Amino acid sequence: MTEKKARKFHIETYGCQMNFSDSEIVASILKAEGFEACQDLLEADIVLLNTCSIREHAEERIRKRLHYFRSLKRKNPGLTIGLLGCMAERTKIALMEEEQLLDIIAGPDSYRHLPGLLEQAGSGQKAIDTILSADETYADIQPVKIDSNGVSAYISIMRGCENFCSYCVVPYARGQERSRDPESVIREAKDLFLQGFREVTLLGQNVNSYQWKAGKETMDFPGLLERIALLDRKLRVRFATSHPKDLGDEVINMIAKYPNICKAIHLPVQSGSNAVLDKMNRKYTREEYLGRIRAIRNSIPGCAISTDIITGFCDETEEDHQQTLELMREAAFDSAFTFKYSERPQTIAQEQYDDNVPAEVKERRLREIISLQQELSSASNHRDLGETFEVLIEGESKRSDKQYFGRNSQNKVVVFPKTAQKPGEYVKVSIKRATSATLIGEAC
Ligand code: SAH
Ligand code: SF4
Ligand code: F3S
Numbered sequence: 010m011t012e013k014k015a016r017k018f019h020i021e022t023y024g025c026q027m028n029f030s031d032s033e034i035v036a037s038i039l040k041a042e043g044f045e046a047c048q049d050l051l052e053a054d055i056v057l058l059n060t061c062s063i064r065e066h067a068e069e070r071i072r073k074r075l076h077y078f079r080s081l082k083r084k085n086p087g088l089t090i091g092l093l094g095c096m097a098e099r100t101k102i103a104l105m106e107e108e109q110l111l112d113i114i115a116g117p118d119s120y121r122h123l124p125g126l127l128e129q130a131g132s133g134q135k136a137i138d139t140i141l142s143a144d145e146t147y148a149d150i151q152p153v154k155i156d157s158n159g160v161s162a163y164i165s166i167m168r169g170c171e172n173f174c175s176y177c178v179v180p181y182a183r184g185q186e187r188s189r190d191p192e193s194v195i196r197e198a199k200d201l202f203l204q205g206f207r208e209v210t211l212l213g214q215n216v217n218s219y220q221w222k223a224g225k226e227t228m229d230f231p232g233l234l235e236r237i238a239l240l241d242r243k244l245r246v247r248f249a250t251s252h253p254k255d256l257g258d259e260v261i262n263m264i265a266k267y268p269n270i271c272k273a274i275h276l277p278v279q280s281g282s283n284a285v286l287d288k289m290n291r292k293y294t295r296e297e298y299l300g301r302i303r304a305i306r307n308s309i310p311g312c313a314i315s316t317d318i319i320t321g322f323c324d325e326t327e328e329d330h331q332q333t334l335e336l337m338r339e340a341a342f343d344s345a346f347t348f349k350y351s352e353r354p355q356t357i358a359q360e361q362y363d364d365n366v367p368a369e370v371k372e373r374r375l376r377e378i379i380s381l382q383q384e385l386s387s388a389s390n391h392r393d394l395g396e397t398f399e400v401l402i403e404g405e406s407k408r409s410d411k412q413y414f415g416r417n418s419q420n421k422v423v424v425f426p427k428t429a430q431k432p433g434e435y436v437k438v439s440i441k442r443a444t445s446a447t448l449i450g451e452a453c
Contacts, residue, residue, distance in 0.1 A: 024061025
């Protein structure tokens, strides 16, 4: 008797860390049902695209990729193609009608149904499931690591978002905010440590509002951070993302208390103008934001602060833009992700405001923001010259097999000549040179 050959799946992931973490959940669900993961797209029987809708450009990239898949399907008509994630959720059946090559559409809360959806697609029927859930957290599913460096891993601690920033698709693509059972998070962190991982990043759109309640038991974010930090001194803990309105003193104090909670906070500001922040529905002012920065600087010496900035939001004036540049200088961000505003269907901004900043103005403002951030990042890295940091080795440097690269607690990339230590071990490195992106040093 010949054994039935397992069908092979290949997942491509776009978008944020949460999506990468979700792809690991998908891989786990499919493996448990007897499917086999494969790295090579051309060997796959099933190709899954885990997609992002955050900006128009993100969706354009995915549509381009679908064009390529059309040629693959022509060569291999038995190929099953599935669209997962935020774009699947946002566009639902419309995209399936438009892109006839799609066999499956599954939103972020439908991954447990994938084996059934694949079976349906296998019998020639199109399969779609984009129902969002109020309580799905995939807590019991042990993610299967894909493309892992074996040193650092993501752990999702919550899903969804209810902040409804007026420009943002996430609340529509990911649904209600819900927190995951803390015991399952702690178990996952412990398992990862036993497997050799030395850094976990706790993920959520707004981790500071993490809240678990079961009977009399409750757990908030500072409590969860502490439990993970106490697992082992050699396990580093990071988290993303913090919303400025929810980053309280308790979290700041918890970061200060434990050396293995990394001294790096990602605190997206989006704009330095109160008028724009109000229109964005961010629920804090420029002054409140800068107050949080001062609290961090006072309580956690040497803490790195990074941010996200959107330029060219509806009605943004030159004066508003100058206020963003001023705030960047005052906050002295160590790094920043910067974006031109991209209007998204169904959002509050699309429905109520005019996307009225001309493209060339958005571009010029973005250039000014990027150039200022380069100065700030370079200044931040030059302040580290002569300092010694504990670096967690992640692997060989891309530029030279004689060098390692790793990160310090501040999440800065550090490159240095190889030592006897291996990836996953810590080494003290003294910083000799710096660029705006990298610290270069020697082990000491
Ligand atoms: N939950 C996180 C970030 C999620 S999305 C937070 O609240 O900060 C990551 C970043 O994408 C956002 O911080 C924002 O800067 C950017 N972004 C979101 N929607 C956007 C849009 N419509 N146009 C341009 N950038 C956007
Ligand atoms: Fe989007 Fe705002 Fe939620 Fe972040 S907090 S995911 S920007 S709605
Ligand atoms: Fe994109 Fe969805 Fe993440 S829209 S940024 S993949 S939550």
